[in-house]
Amino acid sequence: MLAKRKILKVNFRKGKKAEEEDFVAVDKPTNIFVNGNYFVTLMASPRNIRELAIGHLLGQGVINALEDIEHVSIRGKNVNLRTKAEIQLEATKFPKVIPTACGTSEDIIGLLGKSGVLKLAVKFSAENILNAFKSLHSASKVFKKSGGTHAAALFTRDGKLKFCMEDVGRHNAVDKVIGKGLIEGVNFTRSFMISTGRLSADMVIKCARARIPLAASKAAPLESGILAAEMSGLTLVGFVRGSRLNVYTRPRRVKF
Numbered sequence: 001m002l003a004k005r006k007i008l009k010v011n012f013r014k015g016k017k018a019e020e021e022d023f024v025a026v027d028k029p030t031n032i033f034v035n036g037n038y039f040v041t042l043m044a045s046p047r048n049i050r051e052l053a054i055g056h057l058l059g060q061g062v063i064n065a066l067e068d069i070e071h072v073s074i075r076g077k078n079v080n081l082r083t084k085a086e087i088q089l090e091a092t093k094f095p096k097v098i099p100t101a102c103g104t105s106e107d108i109i110g111l112l113g114k115s116g117v118l119k120l121a122v123k124f125s126a127e128n129i130l131n132a133f134k135s136l137h138s139a140s141k142v143f144k145k146s147g148g149t150h151a152a153a154l155f156t157r158d159g160k161l162k163f164c165m166e167d168v169g170r171h172n173a174v175d176k177v178i179g180k181g182l183i184e185g186v187n188f189t190r191s192f193m194i195s196t197g198r199l200s201a202d203m204v205i206k207c208a209r210a211r212i213p214l215a216a217s218k219a220a221p222l223e224s225g226i227l228a229a230e231m232s233g234l235t236l237v238g239f240v241r242g243s244r245l246n247v248y249t250r251p252r253r254v255k256f
Helices: 049-059 105-112 126-139 141-146 170-184 201-209 223-232
Strands: 002-011 016-025 028-034 037-044 069-075 078-083 150-156 161-167 191-195 214-217 235-241 244-247
Touching: 002 141, 016 141, 028 049, 037 049, 049 069, 049 078, 049 170, 049 201, 105 201, 105 223, 126 150, 126 161, 126 191, 126 214, 126 235, 126 244, 141 161, 150 170, 161 170, 170 191, 170 201, 201 214, 201 223, 223 235
Parallel strands: 028 078, 191 214, 214 235
Antiparallel strands: 002 016, 028 037, 069 078, 150 161, 150 191, 235 244
């Protein structure tokens, strides 16, 4: 979502300044409730909040599959998800803030929960990964106008775009992609995720819990992200730019 605001645009090289209208990305609070109980507030782009809530709960270990949810209702900025079984939120939820420095093996094991190690033999073409970022750029319409959003997208093994989500937050964009994938019944194990944001431990864990075997970003991974990828069995790819990329973990899944 975009808003227009009056700004003062200054060009020092040309010695010019002018008042203009420009587009800015909109962020609003999204409140997530589970069985009527408050869970978390996410500052996010106010679109696709159903997908955001479902993806976030999977990433946080509150649910393990879409089948765990009985009903989703949305009222304004509030999303309430009713689960089929009673859930003790305090016993199941992860910390609301996962620091980027969270990098010990004990931390990662706790955050991965019962998702287990990805032992999938699927392979992905390096060419398809490179081309995916060209598609991501084309699909990032809000970013082109505002420069204020991150984007994430899911691709099939043969490089076909399933869907792209934009959000002011890199985590939210990934949550929205995972949530939409759950709703549409996508086979995550035959797909790969790409993102414009840094791949830290929490970003990697979201993908691992969804059983996505490869995650790639045009940005650099963090050490915690590499450790999380090693422990979960996920293939982590970074610095995807132009005709080059770096593979940090499980390189056997990438065909060159």
